[in-house]
Amino acid sequence: MAALVIAEHDNATLKGATLNTITAAAQCGGDVAVLVVGSGCSAAAQAAAAVQGVARVLVADAPHLADQLAENVAEQALAVASGFSHILAPATAHGKNVLPRVAARLDVAQVSDIISVVSPDTFTRPIYAGNAIATVQSTDAVKVITVRTTGFDAAPQGGSAALESLAAVADTGRASFVGREVAKSDRPELAGAKIVVSGGRGMGSADNFRILDPLADKLGAALGASRAAVDAGYAPNDWQVGQTGKIVAPQLYVAIGISGAIQHLAGMKDSKVIVAVNKDEEAPIFGVADYGLVGDLFQAVPEIVQELS
Amino acid sequence: MKVLVAVKRVVDYNVKVRVKSDQSGVDIANVKMSMNPFDEIGVEEAVRLREKGVATEVIAVSCGLQACQETLRTAMAIGADRAILVETDAELQPLAVAKLLKAVCDREQPQLVILGKQAIDDDANQTGQMLAALGNMAQATFASKVDIADGRAKVTREVDGGLETLSITLPAVVTTDLRLNEPRYVTLPNIMKAKKKQLDVLKPADLGVDPAPRLRTLKVSEPPGRKAGIKVADVKALVDKLKNEAKVI
Numbered sequence A: 001m002a003a004l005v006i007a008e009h010d011n012a013t014l015k016g017a018t019l020n021t022i023t024a025a026a027q028c029g030g031d032v033a034v035l036v037v038g039s040g041c042s043a044a045a046q047a048a049a050a051v052q053g054v055a056r057v058l059v060a061d062a063p064h065l066a067d068q069l070a071e072n073v074a075e076q077a078l079a080v081a082s083g084f085s086h087i088l089a090p091a092t093a094h095g096k097n098v099l100p101r102v103a104a105r106l107d108v109a110q111v112s113d114i115i116s117v118v119s120p121d122t123f124t125r126p127i128y129a130g131n132a133i134a135t136v137q138s139t140d141a142v143k144v145i146t147v148r149t150t151g152f153d154a155a156p157q158g159g160s161a162a163l164e165s166l167a168a169v170a171d172t173g174r175a176s177f178v179g180r181e182v183a184k185s186d187r188p189e190l191a192g193a194k195i196v197v198s199g200g201r202g203m204g205s206a207d208n209f210r211i212l213d214p215l216a217d218k219l220g221a222a223l224g225a226s227r228a229a230v231d232a233g234y235a236p237n238d239w240q241v242g243q244t245g246k247i248v249a250p251q252l253y254v255a256i257g258i259s260g261a262i263q264h265l266a267g268m269k270d271s272k273v274i275v276a277v278n279k280d281e282e283a284p285i286f287g288v289a290d291y292g293l294v295g296d297l298f299q300a301v302p303e304i305v306q307e308l309s
Numbered sequence B: 001m002k003v004l005v006a007v008k009r010v011v012d013y014n015v016k017v018r019v020k021s022d023q024s025g026v027d028i029a030n031v032k033m034s035m036n037p038f039d040e041i042g043v044e045e046a047v048r049l050r051e052k053g054v055a056t057e058v059i060a061v062s063c064g065l066q067a068c069q070e071t072l073r074t075a076m077a078i079g080a081d082r083a084i085l086v087e088t089d090a091e092l093q094p095l096a097v098a099k100l101l102k103a104v105c106d107r108e109q110p111q112l113v114i115l116g117k118q119a120i121d122d123d124a125n126q127t128g129q130m131l132a133a134l135g136n137m138a139q140a141t142f143a144s145k146v147d148i149a150d151g152r153a154k155v156t157r158e159v160d161g162g163l164e165t166l167s168i169t170l171p172a173v174v175t176t177d178l179r180l181n182e183p184r185y186v187t188l189p190n191i192m193k194a195k196k197k198q199l200d201v202l203k204p205a206d207l208g209v210d211p212a213p214r215l216r217t218l219k220v221s222e223p224p225g226r227k228a229g230i231k232v233a234d235v236k237a238l239v240d241k242l243k244n245e246a247k248v249i
Helices: A016-027 A042-049 A069-083 A093-106 A212-219 A226-229 A263-266 A297-308 B037-051 B068-078 B094-108 B127-134 B186-194 B235-244
Strands: A002-008 A032-040 A056-061 A086-090 A110-114 A116-119 A122-127 A134-139 A143-147 A162-165 A175-182 A195-199 A222-225 A251-256 A273-278 A291-292 B001-005 B008-013 B033-035 B057-065 B081-089 B112-116 B138-149 B150-159 B162-169 B171-176 B198-201 B215-221
Touching: A002 A016, A002 A069, A016 A086, A016 A143, A016 B037, A032 A069, A042 A056, A042 A162, A042 B127, A069 A093, A069 B138, A086 A093, A093 A110, A093 A143, A093 A195, A093 B094, A093 B127, A093 B138, A110 A122, A110 A212, A143 A175, A175 A263, A175 B138, A195 A212, A195 B162, A212 A222, A212 A273, A212 A297, A222 A226, A251 A297, A273 B235, A291 B127, A291 B235, A297 B235, B001 B037, B001 B094, B008 B068, B033 B037, B033 B068, B037 B057, B037 B068, B037 B138, B037 B171, B057 B068, B068 B186, B068 B198, B081 B094, B094 B127, B112 B127, B127 B138, B127 B171, B127 B235, B138 B162
Parallel strands: A002 A032, A002 A086, A032 A056, A056 A162, A086 A143, A110 A143, A195 A222, A195 A251, A251 A273, A273 A291, B001 B057, B001 B112, B057 B081, B081 B198, B112 B171, B138 B171
Antiparallel strands: A116 A122, A122 A134, A134 B215, A175 B162, B008 B033, B138 B150, B150 B162
16 A cells, blocks of 8 residues: 655645645555655655655656646646555645546545545545534545545654656646736735634624734734625635635634634634634624633724733 | 536535434435535526627536426526436435536537536535546636636636636636625526426436445544633633633733
8 A cells, every 4th residue: 555645835845734634644554655746846845755754755847837737737646646545635725626637537536625544445524514524435446535634733844755756747738827816925824824813794894804913913823714704805715714715723713703604613613722702692603612702803802912912 | 609507406505414313424304405505606607608698508417316406497597598407316426426427518518517616515526626537628626707718718716825817728617616706596587487498307327327436424423512611701811811721822
């Protein structure tokens, strides 16, 4: 048995989600190889080689792989797939985009969003927005798996894997990259942040949402939002925490003006400590919060900032 | 240009499902069923493309029980021109649905296939990508904007950290994200009109597809519960608890 992890990276750095996926791969048994597909991606490949538990790093480096389009990354994974019993990727926008193509071409099912490895062919995964946990067994020869990063610890540093360079697959020519708009932020990435401050519909407007800035700054936190706040245009879509957005499990999750719809709870209920501030004392968010404060958020938030100073 | 849009019948998003006591699954007897919300966005997008004159025909497709006909009628009430049900009582997993849709695509030859990015029951997020791979088509998942011109689709995608824009060749698969559009309300006259639209029923065998499941569900259990904590009197008490009791700041 051997597992292949498709790395998530930006050519220069390895994304944190890859580390959690390596841990899941190691639990499947056998050696772990990491596939790095990109352009000028040797720094990312070196970073992968330095992760504990990684035996090999396979590198496909070519100009047409720079933007890691799903069609090409899937082809590259298929080119090396035959030696592996397990193929894994993080359950992030990137991994979800690529991996089902690999599974379909291998004619095997994919097990999405696993939160634990029970045995090499059996895994648990949340369904119905986390309202139930299914234990599923794959009957296919190759297990293709996306990994919910909050279910696994990040693999530590301390490896010294060999780098093997691969012949890059040809560009499928079906897709071309036009552009990227990345929100510039000095704050930590939402999915991996130790502290997350999220706002909900109770924020009232996009302008009001800004009152969370000083609190996030003070705590060194990432900013998040409920789906209601995103739908209302108060916050960008990639801040969305919940079943259809990001799944987070920080040390501290601060929910401000969030009522606690099921689909939001699905995205944050594994946080270590949850704080809720809401004026409605019946709000469902208080049912999962370790510390609840009933009150006006526009008064409470500046007070918390002051208290922390 | 023909547009095919896939729709799934799922437990309504307002229903909180309960796990059966024998852990064999969730109890969906007598609960409200609806079209998967992401698929509704897909139907709306396809109908808008026809209204703009980009698409000539919108075909809604569903795979599953006979009851999926209701879901297809809803798609036609939104504005799809006709519908196809691939009817089976078998448990359908994403790979099987992708194969069935691929077979329907071979018959209908659409230039664009639109699906929701994930269904809110199994939360798999696979079918669109699998269909694209099986049909050797380009894909643009998690779309928030779609423009069709000159035999290509320019699609803006929701990715981690922001947005990404791709230009893909047709035929292609697009999966929808929340912000792509706001589906219209279905009106009574359109519901009546939808009843008269064409709905064809096929069987997986007609399409030469074996839909047998590959994943075995061994059990379905309740997620670990989380107990409610305490209410604090004021901000001072809250910050004190976080510093000295939880020790997280």
